[in-house]
Amino acid sequence: MTTSPMYLLILCFMALLVLTLHSTYWHRLHQLLHQITATTTSASQFGQEKHANAFARNIEEGLSSANFDLQLNVFNQDQRQGLENTDEIRQLMSDHGCDFDQARLFRQQRMMAAHGIDPETGCPLDPKAVYFS
Numbered sequence: 001m002t003t004s005p006m007y008l009l010i011l012c013f014m015a016l017l018v019l020t021l022h023s024t025y026w027h028r029l030h031q032l033l034h035q036i037t038a039t040t041t042s043a044s045q046f047g048q049e050k051h052a053n054a055f056a057r058n059i060e061e062g063l064s065s066a067n068f069d070l071q072l073n074v075f076n077q078d079q080r081q082g083l084e085n086t087d088e089i090r091q092l093m094s095d096h097g098c099d100f101d102q103a104r105l106f107r108q109q110r111m112m113a114a115h116g117i118d119p120e121t122g123c124p125l126d127p128k129a130v131y132f133s
Contacts, residue, residue: 054082063089065100 055073063083064070073080083089085107092103109119116125123131 054080058083058086061086061090062093063100067101068104 055070055078058064059070059074063086070083088107089100089103092098092106093100096103096106098106112119112122117123118125123129
């Protein structure tokens with residue numbers, strides 16, 4: 001049984017076509033995965049820079065002290081959003097002429113009083129409350 005040269009030519013052409021399509025598919029898949037990885041990495045790095053800059057901005061605004069130091073947050077590239085209620089703390093600092101720690105204390109005492117807790121003792125103001133000392 002002999003095979004015709006035309007049959008061998010078609011068989012080689014089909015094998016070459018399958019090999020080309022296969023390598024093109026894997027090459028494109030590799031490029032796509034690399035692009036997705038690069039985009040994800042740059043987005044996460046942008047997020048880290050944004051959050052680290054938020055803590056640095058808090059420090060620049062005077063919202064840090066020896067008792068509440070944010071330098072370690074900046075150094076460790078903390079990914080959180082920075083301090084909350086910064087507008088309120090800055091307002092208290094300017095209104096009362098106090099430093100960051102005093103403004104935080106004043107805000108905390110005000111929040112405790114608003115929720116029915118004695119700011120001095122930390123005990124509930126509700127006469128029906130039961131607590132153990």
